[in-house]
Amino acid sequence: MHNSFARAFNKRHRLSGHLFQGRYWDSLIESREDFIYVSRYIHLNPVEARMVQHPAAFEWSSYAAFVSTKTNPHITTIRTFSYFPAPPAAHYQAFVETDAVPTDMI
Structure with a gap:
């Protein structure tokens, strides 16, 4: 069923491949900077x-x-906060909401 829908959709819209091809991506997080920017990206997705x-x-x-x-028993903030100076929650919030990167961070 999914396969026939994809073929019909692709034909109608002159596309090829999977329906969600190209929409999703992945990237290796190799640095502290990558880590915090991905965290901000994730938290800002609903806003974007x-x-x-x-x-x-x-x-x-x-x-939140x-x-x-x-608090949320499924969430740990330790690693993310370790990249920010004290108080880490306030600095992280400023980073996410205003793109403020403290000079003494990382």
Whole structure:
């Protein structure tokens, strides 16, 4: 069923390959900078998609565990916070929301 739908969709829209081909990507995280920028990218996705106006407003995001007193047993902030000076939550929030990178970070 999925295969026939993909063929019909591709024919109608003059495309080829899988329906989601090219939409998703992966990249090896090789540095601390890569790590924190990917974290920010993930937390800002709902904002970029115009689903919410603020990253903490997205119900399924882990962002609140990073920037508020809310705890989540499934989220650990230790590694991310280790790349920011004290207080790490405030610096991480500034990094995500304003692109402010502290000079003494990393």
